[in-house]
Amino acid sequence: MTLTAAPQTTTAFDLGPARALSCRECGHEIPLAAEFACPECFGPLEVAYDFDDVTRASIEAGPKSIWRYRRLLPVPSDVQIHPNTEPGLTRLIKADRLAQALGVRKLWVKDDTGNPTHSFKDRVVAVALAAARELGFTVLACPSTGNLANAVAAAASRAGWDSVVLIPSSLEQAKVLTTAVYEGTLLAVDGNYDDVNRLATELAAEHEDWAFVNVNVRPYYAEGSKTLGYEVAEQLGWRLPQQVVVPVASGSQLTKVDKGFTELGKLGLVEATPYRVFGAQATGCSPVSKAFAEGHDVVQPVRPDTIARSLAIGNPADGPYVLDAVRRTGGAVADVSDAEVVEGIRLLARTEGIFAETAGGVTVATARKLIAEGRLDPDARPCC
Amino acid sequence: MLLITGDGLKTLDAVAGEVGPSATVPASSKAVREALAARGL
Numbered sequence: 320m321t322l323t324a325a326p327q328t329t330t331a332f333d334l335g336p337a338r339a340l341s342c343r344e345c346g347h348e349i350p351l352a353a354e355f356a357c358p359e360c361f362g363p364l365e366v367a368y369d370f371d372d373v374t375r376a377s378i379e380a381g382p383k384s385i386w387r388y389r390r391l392l393p394v395p396s397d398v399q400i401h402p403n404t405e406p407g408l409t410r411l412i413k414a415d416r417l418a419q420a421l422g423v424r425k426l427w428v429k430d431d432t433g434n435p436t437h438s439f440k441d442r443v444v445a446v447a448l449a450a451a452r453e454l455g456f457t458v459l460a461c462p463s464t465g466n467l468a469n470a471v472a473a474a475a476s477r478a479g480w481d482s483v484v485l486i487p488s489s490l491e492q493a494k495v496l497t498t499a500v501y502e503g504t505l506l507a508v509d510g511n512y513d514d515v516n517r518l519a520t521e522l523a524a525e526h527e528d529w530a531f532v533n534v535n536v537r538p539y540y541a542e543g544s545k546t547l548g549y550e551v552a553e554q555l556g557w558r559l560p561q562q563v564v565v566p567v568a569s570g571s572q573l574t575k576v577d578k579g580f581t582e583l584g585k586l587g588l589v590e591a592t593p594y595r596v597f598g599a600q601a602t603g604c605s606p607v608s609k610a611f612a613e614g615h616d617v618v619q620p621v622r623p624d625t626i627a628r629s630l631a632i633g634n635p636a637d638g639p640y641v642l643d644a645v646r647r648t649g650g651a652v653a654d655v656s657d658a659e660v661v662e663g664i665r666l667l668a669r670t671e672g673i674f675a676e677t678a679g680g681v682t683v684a685t686a687r688k689l690i691a692e693g694r695l696d697p698d699a700r701p702c703c
Numbered sequence: 704m705l706l707i708t709g710d711g712l713k714t715l716d717a718v719a720g721e722v723g724p725s726a727t728v729p730a731s732s733k734a735v736r737e738a739l740a741a742r743g744l
Contacts, residue, residue, distance in 0.1 A: 496715050499722040500718055506739070509728065514730040
C-alpha cells in the first residue's frame, strides 16, 4: 500500500517497506540514502513507504519490542538478528488516580521511562542504528544535552560500534556519567547546544562512515517515534485515543505519533476515528505554543530558559509541522511555568508512582492547564 | 545466566571517579578534530 502519491524509485538498500525519501515541502523524491535536505528546495526529507499487507495478528506475533512493527519502519528485514537495545513495548497505565486529580473521566499514561536508557530516545536511536548499518555507516554519533547521548552511547556499545557524542561542557554531572559509563568517545565542548550542533554538522560532512543520528540519518531516526503511536493504539485494543498530549522539543515526536495514527487507520489496523493532538512546552522555551496562540504558521526562535532541558530547543525544526498537526486535528499547543512543571512531576509521582523527568512534568502540567481552560475534553479518552 | 537486579542511575557515585568525558575542548572545529585524532578517530 502506498501512502504518498509519487513515482516509484529503486534502491540498493534493504530498508523494509521504505521506498524513497520525500520532501515534506515540495514532495520531490530521491532514492533512499543518507540525506536529510531536499536537493530541489532544501526542505526536510522524510521516509515514504510501500507497505505490504500488515495485520494485527502478524504484529502481535512479533517480538516484545519496537521490532514487532518492523514492517512499518525503515529498517532491514533482518533487523532483529543484530544486537540492539530492543526498546519499546513500554507500559500503558490506566491512570485512575491522576485522572481523578485532573478531573477527567479516563486517562492513560504511556510510560517510556521503561526503555533501556529510560527515555523514548532508545526508540529513535534503534531505528537510526538499523538504517545506518544498512546504509554503510560504522560509527554512531550525535550532539546532545542528555537523553540522546545516553541512548546513542548505549546502543553503540550493545552493537559493538564506536560512538562519538558531543555535549556542552556545562552539562550536569549525572548526565555526563550516564553517557561516559558506556566508554565511547565523549567530547565536552566549551559552548552551548548550538555550538555543539554546528560542530556535529561539520563532522558529519567530513566523516562518511559516521552516522549522526539526528543529522545525516535524521529521516530514519525520526520514524522511530511512530512506534509510540503504534503501541498506544495496540495497547488500547487497536483503538486510537480521542486526545493525546505530547511534549514538544524539535516537534518531531508529535508529528510522528500523528503519522503513526494516520498510517494505522489507512492500513485498516484501527478504525480511523477522529483524534486530537495537543502539544506541551515549558514557558521558558515555548516558540511553538506562542506561534499557535498568535495564529502564526512560522515559529520564531527563542533563547531557552527552563528546567525542562530535554525540551529546550529554541528553534524547533518541526515546529511548523506541529502547528499543522494540531490545527488539522482540532488540538492546541500550550505551555507551563517551571513551577508548574515541578508540580506536574510531583503529581504524577504521588498519584501513579512514576518519577518522570521534567518533560513528563511539562506534559502533566499542560494537560491540567488545557483541562482547566476547557480545551481538553474531560469526558473523552485522553492519553499523555 | 546473570541476574541484574537494579539500574545504575541510583549509584552514580560508584563510577563518578572512574569515567568522564574523553576530552574537554573549546568550541572550535580545529580543537574538536585534534581531540578526535588523539583518539584515533
